[in-house]
Amino acid sequence: MAKCNISIDFNGQPDELIRSAEQAISGAGGSFAGSNSDGKFSISSPLGKVSGTYTVVGQSFNISIVDKPFLVSCSRIEEELRKQIK
Structure with a gap:
């Protein structure tokens, strides 16, 4: 069961959003696997791992x-995700 559910509206093409998310997560040492419609990710923070779909x-x-x-x-x-997406 999800601990947090977040929905963020965006402008542009989904492939641009996903490519940007993958680069940001991978660039920070995390893992990202998915397509333009769905996927999963995980990334470490100073306080522990954050993972989701x-x-x-x-x-x-x-x-x-x-x-x-x-x-x-x-x-x-959610605040951090919104900063990255905008």
Whole structure:
């Protein structure tokens, strides 16, 4: 069961969004596997691993965080994701 569910609307093409997400996550030492419609990712933070899945439906990027450090709130994760996507 997901610990956080986040939906972020975006402009542009899904392939650009996914390519950017993959580069950011891989560049930070994380793992990313997926397509323009769905996939999974994980990345380490100073407090522990964050992992989840995503789906793209139209212009909506839907993220389910399935594992996160206890001390990291869902709102903090969403804030960081929104910064990266905008």
